[in-house]
Amino acid sequence: MNIASKNIFATKKINLFAIGILISLGALFGACSSKSESETSKSAMDTIDTSKTLVVYSGRKEKLIAPILEQFTAATGVKIEAKYGGSTDMGLLLAEEGTKTPADVFISQSPGPVGYLADKNLLAPLPESITSQTMGSASKTWVGISARQRVLVYNTNTVDPTTLPTSVTEMSKPEWASRTAISAKNSSFQDWLTLLRLEIGDTAAEKWLTDFVTNGGKWDYGNNTSIVQATGAGEQEMGLVNHYYLEKVKAADPTLKAENHTFADGDIGGAILLATASILKSSDNVTNAQALLEYLLANEGQKYFSVATYEYLLSNNARAIDGKLDAFLNKVKIVNFDKLGSELAETLDLIKRAGITL
């Protein structure tokens, strides 16, 4: 188990982790700012047009993104108008609006909806100055702005963490499945199941889910939040969720008895999923849009995500400064995120074949 992932499930340590990044990022930002002018001369930041308002459609919720958008406005003078909703619904809305959309930038919680728009040729290719900063689509139509990790949340009263399996593939066995919950309706779980299919093959993935269901795994939770709440309250022993729900639910109720367990390095059970940013092809405000993406990937933006959303940073900036983060990102499973959109239909079929009704 690497150092970074230990930090992740130790609640108090994550704050130190974030503060550490904050301080080191701050130091670097200060050190860089004088010499950065020549480097960033090609940056969209230099050619922004403050007379044009930037329209952002965001599948990432207001509380988690509005503050950084406001910081961007304060730093650049570019006004932003934002519309918030579920990432998938936003993706479908953008697809229907097509080239007449008022939106310039689309921020999605997962690669699925952006992949859908990329397939419809509605996204603009991003410049090297943005794509080289972080991981993202091979088509260069979207980039990851932050990451969340898949973990096993467990109840600290009833589960001894030292006995927990090192691979998620074990979780379909009776002794684990019967005590574990998933949310088959949740898009993060569905994205992760696509990753599992690509990792171990369709047949093995189908067997995994079918075994999980027949061995008594509970699959009909409505969302991640209710799994974490139920685990913290002791109704559920374990659940497969994204790492940051623990922090959020604990922020709302610190008495909950739950912690996160991370599977072994490189195990698909601990894969990361990306939140993404993209620019609409029809945008007539490309420079400002690119400036926003650069800002989200630069120090200020990355700093914000680590603290506000308890997420992992992705940009080279952040990785270069923080050795632990770099080690973490090198050890987790990095996959081909482009497949998440096009493979979703097949994943839903697999879920149904495993005996789950959506």
Place this chain on the structure above:
Amino acid sequence: MIQSLQKNISFLAIISAGIAFFFALPLIYIILRLFAEQANLINLINSAEIFKPLIRTVILGITVTGFSLLLGTSLAWLIARTNIAMKSILQILIPLPLAIPSFIIASTYIIAFRPSGKIYDLLAIFKLDNLIAFEGFIAVCISLILITYPYIYLPTLARLSMLSTNAEENAKMLGQKNFSIFYKITWPQISNAAFAGSVLTFLYVIGDFGVVQLLGYPNLATSIYANRLASPTTSFMLSLILAIVAISIVLIERKYFSKKNTFFDAPGGLSKIINLGKYKYLFAIITLIVISFALFIPIIILIHWVYKASISSELGYTTLGSFSLISELSEQYRTTFNTFFVAITTALIATITMVPIAYYVQRNNNILSSIINGLITSMFAIPGLVIVLATVRFTLHIDFIDFLYGTIPILIFAYLITFGAQSLRSIYAGISVLDTNLEYLAKTLGANTWKNLTKIQFPLLLNPILAGIGLVILSTLKELPVSLLASPVGFKTLATDVWIDYDDAFLGAAAVSSLCLILVSLIFNFFLVIRTNKYKNVTS
């Protein structure tokens, strides 16, 4: 005179058909999308994936509607016709569950009835804790009954308050018991108002997504949702099936349940209050128990969320997403105004557009009126996402009106498509009480059409119209998918606030918005009830 009347009717037909055309847009949109994918359709049609969710949807619709009918009618009768204790308080509280978004009801019930919670401890004493796991069909039914009974309560109450009780008095003097009087005399007079509300209930249930998703009852709505990105064609196919079910139920109601009213007396006469004696407290307590499940349990859980978020914020548990009750409340000010503004505007426009349609549909039983009625009413069950995508297609992609896209009028238009049914049903139920003879009589006595409408018909229609306005406002306040997607950029309502915060597990903030939503509805209801009481012709 007959000739001028006929001219009026055909004029009415044209107006009604014109308005109804807009309500057909979502259906046209679904069909256009399906046509674009016709190659794949064959694969989808044979699938058992359609049949099973369809059956589950219909079973849920029938069950919930049956129980809601019982509950809604009983409550309306108790309020309108008896001296039940604490009447004015009950009257304000009874319709309120309508204002709570379904996903909030469901998620607070999950907490309230959780196995590790207080209520289960209580049930364990009676060894009932293994009996009731609050999930699946039963849980979904209970939640939906408690959300939907106001759809039946409101129009039935409006009808009861229009009727005199002379026939009931006579029956009583002839020695009939209360229940038999209700069954033989009151019910035939209110049945079509109650059935009008039942149609709304059925449509709400088959279209609802929040409760079935969170409490685990897979059906058409969850299937539409699950497939919407991976296979939009499947979703549109299932939406079309949902629309067909909705239209069928509206047609069935019209043919078999919306019988010609039996009235034993002219509307507007005096009605007498039944003295329940010592039972007036018992019935008040039973009513309060229903309200406490529908309203107080969610409110207590919401207050608990606010409390916990405040406590943990003080402990320094959150970092940037920290919770402050004061700043949450101050943010609500503008949002509350937005919400109220769109809700009231929608309700008024719905009333204006639905009065002519209600007249036309009620007074003409032909194919055109059935189509108009079916189209407008069934839209209540269509997923909000489909309605929004249809408004995108038919505004943004049509030259000359594309400038309307992303404006408040388009948001209100989308609300109108969704909730026009509520206004139509209420006014329709009111008009069916008006005796056509009354119109002829007024005309023979020299009243012109305007005088006829304002002096005779409108006063009698006031309660049903207000009931319709109440329904539309309460529904718009909590509406979600349309509010999120069709709003102008940057425009928020209380319901979107609730959902956005809830979805990202900011339970404290979500609870503040939810409580504001309930409070706004409470204040609004208070005025509506006072106004209705003033006009009610009740003696005791």
